[in-house]
Amino acid sequence: MTAVVSxxxxxxxxxxxxxVYLYQGASVGDGLAKGELKRLRDGGFISEVEDVVEEPAPEPVEIPEGDPTMQWNVAQIDAFAEKRGIDLTGPNTKPEKLEVIAAELKKAADAAGK
Known part of the structure; x- marks a missing residue:
């Protein structure tokens, strides 16, 4: 928990x-005189907030050339589908995802007259 000026x-x-001047939203750190933290908390000047741990952004996924195969990992399959606007919210397994992608690619090829 972190104390924040309220x-x-x-x-x-x-x-x-x-x-020390502490403005709203500032974290109250170490270095305060003895009893100051209690005084600020009891007076309603600060409140305890949950420490937020930010997750690092996911690493970009390199998509191999060609259409997805069983040799691709799930992250690559998902990135391929996302890049092409293919919805994979239903399928959970790699074979199910590959099946949806194949169907969507066939649909797109048929629509293009290939």
Whole structure:
């Protein structure tokens, strides 16, 4: 849990006796004088919030050339489908996904007159 300032401005005492200005949304860190954290919490100036752990962005997936096969991994199959606007929300297994993709590619080829 992290303490965050919940009012527009708080002035708190640091351990060295100096004042620190903390603005709304700022994290209240170490270095406050003894009792300051309790005073700020009891006065309703700060609130506890859950620490948010941001997940790193997924690595880009390299899509092999050609149409997907069983040798492709699921991430590659999903990226292929996404790139081509093929909806894979229903199928869960690799064979099911490949079946949907093959059907969509055939539909597109038929529509193009190939």
């Amino acid at each position: 009012v527009p401005l708080v002035i708190a005492k640091q351990e060295d006796g100096s004042d």
